[in-house]
Amino acid sequence: MKKFMLDLIIKKNEVLNDQYSLLILSSSEKLPEMLPGQFAEVRVDNSPTTFLRRPISINYVDYEANELWLLIQIVGDGTKKMCELKAGNTLNLVFPLGNTFTFPENKDAKILLVGGGVGIAPLLFWGSYLKERGYNCNFVLGGRSKENLLQLCEFERFGNVYTTTEDGSHGEKGFVTQHSLLKASNFDYIFTCGPTPMMKAVAAYATQTKAFCEVSLENTMACGFGACLCCVTDTTEGHLCVCTEGPVFNITKLKWQI
Amino acid sequence: MANLNINIGKLQLKNPVMTASGTFGYGPEFSDFFDVSRIGGIFVKGTTLRDRQGNAYPRMAETPSGMLNAVGLQNKGVDYFINHILPTVKDIDTNIIVNVSGSTINDYIETAEKLNSIEKIPAIELNISCPNVKEGGMAFGTSCLSAAQVVKEVRRAYQKELIVKLSPNVTDISEIALAVEAEGADSVSLINTLLGMAIDSEKRKPVLSTITGGLSGPAVKPIALRMVWQVANSVKIPVIGMGGIMNAADAIEFLLAGASAIQIGTANFIDPTVAIKVLDGINEYLDRHGFQSVTEIIGALEV
Known part of the structure; x- marks a missing residue:
């Protein structure tokens, strides 16, 4: 590209x-x-x-x-x-x-997009893409309090929106991974972006429920296109640049302790 | 339009604008932004005898007018370069120069030997100045004795243009330059990064995984310029200048200080087209001042 x-x-x-x-x-x-x-x-x-x-x-x-x-x-x-x-x-x-998310294999796939704070940013574009191509999405969006929940109306155009806040000011009280939807349903595909502890918790949930899971990482970068090698993350293939090999990674490729 | 051709020893450049090792990948990373064959040369990422994973993340810290890096020579080794990367860059119509680093003198020799027979590679840049590796690197470049020793050994194994990249983390860089010149270096390039450090006061921790790293960017330019001027006045071999060049005016300052050519480093991260802008700006400067050739401004500083 x-x-x-x-x-x-x-x-x-x-x-x-x-x-x-x-x-x-x-x-x-x-x-x-x-x-x-x-x-x-x-x-x-x-x-x-x-x-x-x-x-x-x-x-x-x-x-x-x-x-x-x-x-x-x-x-x-x-x-x-x-x-x-x-x-x-x-x-x-x-x-x-950078790269992009992986399209689920079939249109009936149960898809969950989990975002926290400003990490919701790429999920809106991804949700719009999935909706346009006939997929159904569920969004669980979380923040410390309701001021950190953004673009809810925009997300509602592309799927079902659920929220959590740590202070309970909007949606269910707690973290995104504690949302009742995650207990009530199983998902085939999970995509997530947000603070690292949140993504690790989502990755742990995905692993337990045997869901396909991709995370979008946010490392500090100098160039953004593979010239400086500053933004690496540790993977099963060694140090890879988040800017060119990511920012989207399958959790099985990352060396996360989850 | 003035003549921009310049020779660095045996190395013929179509113009004096090149890109610094570790800031330009292998070239194709920038080909969406401009025709990389227009510049005088590309110094590719630091290459070692064997695969290196480099240092742990975080490897970079932004600083006032610059950045610290601690990449630690991540590369897939010289054989991988020759077999897999070289075929993808061999048709780029400019000088592809390999920056060679090592932990031991034997590493340097073996890597240089492997590159000696590669037709597309007209020169190597011997990196005795990387501040981000535990063994070798800068350790070789900070004493006259060890710098001379590694250059002497590599000189025996490598017949083409041997450029030695010098460390600024020394008391007198001219002494090191003279020492490597005496052992057969064809030219010197300077400066590599300055050893620096960044601290996160909130976390009370160093920003970099390695605690210290190499400082680059416009913050280092006055130091680089001073060192290029000192070295150019000390040695007879050509000097390649670098350190914080962001635009044509910066590049011209290095040429006036005595550099026969320049490398652009950190600026590539901020403006991926900067090399072409510097080239066009040098051209415009030469025309405006009525110079017929870029050689007329090399070392033309009036003091």
Whole structure:
């Protein structure tokens, strides 16, 4: 898949709350094809402490509207600057980078997508892809409290949405892996993205229930396209770059203690 | 348009812009972004006699105007390079130069011997300056005696252009340069990364799995420039300059300081097309100042 470095235009910066912004990007040219799970390396201008690009998941692509969505959580100076961008500003992206999720073999497969915090970002795009191709998805989305649950209305367009919060302010109280849906049903395919402890818990559940399971990792990166070898994760094939061999990995390939 | 051809000893370059080892993969990683055959050369990832997994994650820390890395020479070994990677890069119409590293002198010799007979590889860059491996690497490059010894042995085994990559983690880099020149190095390249460290104060832990790592990026440029100037004024062999080059102006500064060619490193991560921009910028500079050839500005610093 051909990679590009392009200046995209901010069509809208939708401030979701004081921690999260949804950047809706567009271009005068047709956006290149992208796949769910892929990410962009975003250059942060005017932030003296931000030297490297920031890897950001592709949250959603609307080809008809020629829109690319990036969901940003403020975690440092770079993401803060990104969240301050206004409509009409440009943002330089190197994209699309990385691999994609695996399509389930049959349309009747029971599919679970589990996201936590800003880790929900690639699951929206993946959910939209699955829905378009006739699959039925269940989403379990979790956060510390209701402020960390994002884009619920968007997810509802593509499947059944269940939520958990640690403080009980929305949905069931507890972690995503404690949701009653996981006890009530078995799933054939599980896809997850979020904090590492959450993904490990999901991977443990998938292992116990013999489900196919892919996780989307988020390691710190310099380049994003396999040149620097900084973002490696330990796998059954040795150290592999998360940027080129991932970010999506089957849990059987990872050397996780689960 | 000025003439950009330059020779580094026996090595003929179509222009002085090359990419640094460990920052450009093997070349194809960048071919979506620009025609990589336009640049003067590609220094491929540090290659060792046998497969190396490198250091544990985390291997990278962002720093003010730069980054620390502790990759630790992850590569699949020289045989894998020759048999599997070389066929995918052999048609790139530029110099493919292999950066060679090792834990022992014998590792260096054996790796260099294997590459000596490869037609597509016109030169090796002897890495005696990697700060991220426990054995070998920088240990060879920080004393005149050991630097001279490894160059002397590799010189016997390798007949083509032998470039020696120097460490800045020394008191007097000119002494090391003179020592490797005396043992038959055809040229020197500098600087490798500076040994540095990053701490996560919240966790009270080092950021890197190896505690220390190599600093690169514009943060190191003034040091690199000073060292290139010192070395260029000490040795007779050509000098290849690098360290924090982000744009054409930076590259021209290195040429003026005495470098016959330059390598772009960390900047490739931020702008994958930077090498072409530097090349175009050098061209524009030469035209604007009325130079006929890039050779006219090498060491042309007026002091």
